[in-house]
Ligand SMILES: Cc1cc2nc3c(=O)[nH]c(=O)nc-3n(C[C@H](O)[C@H](O)[C@H](O)COP(=O)(O)O)c2cc1C
């Protein structure tokens with residue numbers, strides 16, 4: 001058992017907890033909404049969230065209250081809230097658990113956020129594969145509607161918020177917030193050029209906030225227990241609260257672990273997740289989903305907070321921590337991720353569309369032992385021509401696996417190429433007419 | 436039969452969620468897929484009409500999303516995740532089982548049209564890998580024994596009790612397991 005007290009996963013770890021409205025209410029659910037709706041001005045809710053230091057859990061880590069504050073104050077028309085439940089970053093599987101085991105925690109978070117920003121409609125954009133999750137959310141919404149938490153005149157406070165579930169249909173890029181909005185408008189999920197930002201021109205060109213599932217799930221706790229309680233957890237002032245880390249790969253006990261931000265990778269991997277699955281030592285780990293550069297065992301004592309991981313040359317990203325044991329082929333691993341990015345590039349901008357294709361081809365050649373030394377320069381060259389030149393930050397992400405494995409495990413690339421060269425020499429020496 | 440006649444209530448409900456009709460496009464494409472097993476051209480034309488879009492606007496969206504099948508697939512669509520986290524713990528082996536047991540590779544359908552295999556990218560089950568999704572259900576922590584049972588049950592009953600219920604991993608130390 002973990003020595004850390006969970007916040008978001010606490011309810012679902014109670015024996016017999018089903019995630020029903022009744023169960024949720026019995027553990028203090030919807031008290032935060034009751035506390036503020038129609039009683040505390042929306043701007044004050046935003047201030048509390050700002051003071052808590054809560055930062056987005058979707059990947060970019062943007063301060064949530066600050067984001068809400070960007071919405072135009074005097075705008076009279078509709079505003080929208082979108083809950084980003086697209087969870088498609090390889091290595092990440094926390095939102096799925098939050099959705100399927102404690103849906104009302106998310107709904108209460110959505111209602112609080114909608115109240116704070118003045119949105120009457122909220123859409124939960126959930127990845128299409130989460131069929132079960134979508135059903136669970138739909139029934140939770142129905143329960144909450146009957147109980148008067150969702151719909152017109154919530155709890156008699158004269159506030160209206162409707163919540164709808166909208167299923168995606170299999171496209172990683174729709175997790176990017178502007179692609180999500182395009183998709184929600186019934187179009188191809190192509191990211192928009194920013195600015196303008198969703199805060200002013202979002203869904204249907206109206207002021208919009210997009211927040212991740214886990215971000216929203218934190219809100220009931222912050223409102224109930226106060227910003228000071230929250231900002232004392234983790235590594236204040238910049239990384240407050242807990243985070244759910246999704247541990248995968250070669251560990252004994254892969255799974256979701258909620259810990260205060262600021263514990264070390266060593267603790268997460270060796271204590272929470274039980275350490276390595278066999279007697280092979282740890283060779284590499286990815287700290288924050290497929291988009292985060294690989295790290296070596298030298299970084300095991302780095303703290304799991306936004307700043308520390310960035311300082312170590314990677315990013316905390318989506319919270320997906322993937323562990324690889326000694327013996328894992330790093331060029332192969334980088335290729336696997338590159339194939340993912342190649343498959344998921346939306347094709348809107350040429351550096352990413354063409355670059356991802358060339359990167360995959362070059363990597364495949366190297367792995368198949370048909371590479372040449374120049375290929376290594378080609379890889380770096382291609383990566384440098386993608387980064388910073390694309391519409392969305394997918395471009396910056398897709399070069400991470402190759403650039404970081406080249407940095408830490410270059411000899412593995414070189415060995416494959418030497419083997420290719422040796423094979424070529426043998427082929428050249430073969431008498432003509434023989435295979 | 437036209438979708439609008441067969442699913443009048445569902446369609447009215449879907450349309451009521453959005454202030455702009457086009458937002459109903461993907462939900463309606465799903466409805467068409469649920470009806471016929473794939474999204475047919477006739478359905479796309481009908482949906483275009485419903486939403487006052489041109490057919491190309493509908494194709495444009497439909498062709499972007501991998502979960503919308505524009506061609507019929509087998510009764511059971513095996514979707515095996517092959518992204519890195521699954522590959523680290525044996526997803527390629529699972530793909531191999533499909534080849535030996537059903538004789539199909541990625542993109543292929545068995546002659547009896549029961550099974551189609553696709554390899555897919557991360558399905559958010561990396562901690563319970565290797566895994567596959569069959570139609571709407573997830574099957575995780577696959578072993579060969581489990582895999583055989585899933586195939587047998589699917590053939591016999593159309594479903595299998597090994598599918599994942601509401602997801603939580605690791606399971607809490609002392610909690611009662613309600614999914615089984
Ligand atoms: C390529 C790409 C994929 C993304 N995928 C997701 C995702 O699956 N889920 C998510 O919450 N955020 C994702 N994001 C981040 C969103 O764009 C956005 O920053 C986030 O939803 C904002 O919510 P937050 O501030 O609560 O984190 C992605 C970003 C990019 C560039």
Ligand code: SF4
Nearest residue numbers: 346348349352390392
């Ligand atoms: S960087 Fe890639 S994913 Fe992002 S908009 Fe450009 S082509 Fe699409």
Ligand code: FES
Nearest residue numbers: 516521558560561
């Ligand atoms: S990598 Fe296979 S489910 Fe995530």
